[in-house]
Amino acid sequence: MLERVLSNVAAYTREHFATEEELMQRTGFQELAAHKAAHDAFVRRVQEFQRQHQAGEVGITVELVTALGDWVRHHVLGMDRAYGPHLQAKGIR
Ligand SMILES: [Fe+2]
Ligand SMILES: [Fe+2]
Numbered sequence: 001m002l003e004r005v006l007s008n009v010a011a012y013t014r015e016h017f018a019t020e021e022e023l024m025q026r027t028g029f030q031e032l033a034a035h036k037a038a039h040d041a042f043v044r045r046v047q048e049f050q051r052q053h054q055a056g057e058v059g060i061t062v063e064l065v066t067a068l069g070d071w072v073r074h075h076v077l078g079m080d081r082a083y084g085p086h087l088q089a090k091g092i093r
Contacts, residue, residue: 002065006065020039024083031082031083038079
């Protein structure tokens, strides 16, 4: 069950990050590289958990999934908000 939650987190973030990066690219957002680096680090972290779980090295716990959810919330409320003014300046809301 938790394995499924983790793969849903991976699928959702992949899609969301791609959309966001495309929008940043298209509107010439200056912080794109740093923002993309944060996205990529998260994707790698999720992949590593999946790999460890499949290898039986580590159990996926509710705490772990909660921590991933917290990262996403933190990112959305922090870095994602930082490009709001940029989008507004480009006439996108
Ligand atoms: Fe986002
Ligand atoms: Fe983001």
